[in-house]
Structures are given as C-alpha cells and as structure tokens.
Amino acid sequence: MKEEFKGIFSALLTAFGKDGDFCEEAQRDMMRYERTTGIAGFYVGGSTGEAFLLSPEERERLYTVCAEELGDKTGIAHIGALSTREAVRWAKLCESLGYKAVSSVTPFYYKFSTDEMIGYYRAIADAVDVPVLLYHIPVLTGGGYERRLFDELLRDGRVLGVKYTSSDYFTFERLRREYPDKILYNGFDETCLCGLAMGADGAIGSTYNVLGERFVKLYSLVEDGDLKAAARLQHGLNDLIAFLLKAGDVKAAVKYVMKAKNGIDAGICRAPGGDVPEEWKREYEREYAERFAQGN
Numbered sequence: 001m002k003e004e005f006k007g008i009f010s011a012l013l014t015a016f017g018k019d020g021d022f023c024e025e026a027q028r029d030m031m032r033y034e035r036t037t038g039i040a041g042f043y044v045g046g047s048t049g050e051a052f053l054l055s056p057e058e059r060e061r062l063y064t065v066c067a068e069e070l071g072d073k074t075g076i077a078h079i080g081a082l083s084t085r086e087a088v089r090w091a092k093l094c095e096s097l098g099y100k101a102v103s104s105v106t107p108f109y110y111k112f113s114t115d116e117m118i119g120y121y122r123a124i125a126d127a128v129d130v131p132v133l134l135y136h137i138p139v140l141t142g143g144g145y146e147r148r149l150f151d152e153l154l155r156d157g158r159v160l161g162v163k164y165t166s167s168d169y170f171t172f173e174r175l176r177r178e179y180p181d182k183i184l185y186n187g188f189d190e191t192c193l194c195g196l197a198m199g200a201d202g203a204i205g206s207t208y209n210v211l212g213e214r215f216v217k218l219y220s221l222v223e224d225g226d227l228k229a230a231a232r233l234q235h236g237l238n239d240l241i242a243f244l245l246k247a248g249d250v251k252a253a254v255k256y257v258m259k260a261k262n263g264i265d266a267g268i269c270r271a272p273g274g275d276v277p278e279e280w281k282r283e284y285e286r287e288y289a290e291r292f293a294q295g296n
C-alpha cells in the first residue's frame with residue numbers, strides 16, 4: 001500500500017473559465033497533460049486548488065471530475081473544512097469516488113484546542129476506511145500542530161502520515177526518525193531536496209503542475225544517491241520558483257505558466273484573488289518562457 005503514495009504529487013490547480021465558473025474541460029486537459037509527466041499522483045482540492053473559495057456544489061463537481069481523470073495515478077483528496085461534519089461529508093464522498101487517501105489542514109480561523117483538533121481528525125478516520133493524511137501548513141492556518149497533536153495522531157494506525165509544509169526541518173527529521181512507517185511529504189517545492197534528503201517519501205506541491213518532469217528527475221536522483229546532481233537541479237528550478245513567487249500569488253503564476261507553456265487555460269484565481277501583474281507577464285515572455293519550456 002505504501003508504494004502508491006511515494007513520489008511527486010501535483011497539488012492540482014482548479015480550472016475556471018472566462019465566466020469564472022469551474023471549468024470541467026480545462027480541468028480534464030490539465031490532468032491529462034500532467035499524467036504524461038511521470039508524477040505519482042494528484043492532491044485534489046488543496047490550497048493550490050482554491051478549495052476554500054469553492055461552493056459546495058463546485059467542490060463536489062471538482063472531486064468527481066478529478067476522480068474520473070486519475071487514470072493510473074494515485075488520488076489524494078483534500079477534504080478539510082471548518083466543521084467536523086462538513087469534513088466528514090467530503091471524506092465519505094471522496095472515499096466513494098475512489099481516492100486512496102483523504103487529507104486535511106487543521107480547522108482554522110477559530111482557535112480550536114489541540115484536543116478538539118485531534119477529535120476532528122479522529123472523526124474523519126472513524127468515518128472512512130481510507131487512510132488520513134495530516135496537512136501541516138502553519139503559514140496559512142496560523143499554527144495548529146503542536147508536537148502532541150503529531151504524536152497522538154501518528155500513533156493512530158489509520159493515519160497515513162503528514163504533508164509537511166514548513167521550513168522547520170529539524171521537527172521534520174524528528175518525525176521521520178520516530179515514525180519510520182509513516183508517509184511524509186515535503187511541502188515547499190523550493191526546499192524539495194531538503195525534505196527528500198531528510199527521508200521524505202515524496203513531495204506535494206503547486207509548481208509540480210508545470211515542473212513535474214523536472215521534479216520527478218530530482219526525486220530519482222535522490223533515490224540514486226546523487227545529491228550533487230539533485231542540488232544542481234534544485235538550484236536551477238529555484239530560479240524559476242523564485243520568479244513564480246515574485247508574482248505575489250504562486251497559484252496564479254502557475255496558472256499563467258500552464259497556459260503560456262502548455263496551452264491549457266485554467267483561468268485566473270477566484271476573487272478576491274486574481275491574475276498575475278502585467279509587468280510580470282512581460283518579464284515571463286522576455287526572460288523565462290524558454291527556461292520553463294526547456295529545462296535548466
């Protein structure tokens with residue numbers, strides 16, 4: 001069961017049409033393209049997928065359409081919500097659609113206690129037979145995982161592991177050491193190599209929508225023990241990621257590249273988000289289009 005969770009996973013974008021509605025066709029096109037890049041699977045409806053900006057109807061449609069396009073790839077559905085009952089509802093739906101695991105950020109905005117958060121994950125695990133992947137992303141949730149939460153949940157056999165989006169690699173390494181059988185994913189693409197070098201089983205990230213092939217290469221270099229070549233590759237990729245980050249909203253930038261490089265129009269991000277700045281687009285055409293298209 002573990003093998004299917006290893007490797008590079010695209011934190012899949014959600015496509016919108018010109019009218020701003022969810023665009024099923026572009027969603028399918030994106031997945032068909034990404035399936036050719038060698039990635040292991042898709043993480044559907046997460047931060048990059050603008051999950052919390054979708055209506056319940058759209059969210060259901062997104063999970064359904066993406067489940068149909070998984071092909072032989074592993075699907076992990078982010079089912080996080082503010083309330084336990086909503087998360088449980090999404091988890092059950094995604095299990096029935098064939099996702100191999102369900103995942104959630106900690107409930108945010110309200111200051112829930114650690115015990116309440118543990119209860120949230122346990123309720124999800126009680127509701128489904130697929131394993132639960134924790135999603136640690138303090139930069140967006142404002143915290144959430146104190147060490148006790150990790151420990152209590154990682155000792156639970158129904159918990160798959162952690163999607164770890166933090167630059168605290170000491171904690172990451174301690175988790176690796178103490179939970180050798182859990183699946184740990186690196187979360188920040190710009191430090192993918194750090195996580196893999198510390199023993200991550202894979203990585204889930206936004207830029208893999210458009211840089212999948214090269215991160216698959218990085219993953220296999222680490223597997224082969226060639227850390228020097230992997231570092232060279234990460235350096236080159238980070239020139240591109242630094243440029244994506246410069247746009248202000250990385251998912252908007254990845255959408256732009258998806259269209260410019262692959263001809264798939266996933267629209268712009270949903271308001272109050274939006275498009276990348278015009279000046280950034282000009283710089284893309286001038287300095288980066290070729291590097292994104294060709295490699296480093």
Ligand code: MN9
Nearest residue numbers: 165187188189190205206207250
């Ligand atoms: O978890 C993503 N995190 C956020 C995954 O979007 C906050 C990453 O893939 C980043 O987008 C990427 C750029 O910083 O590393």
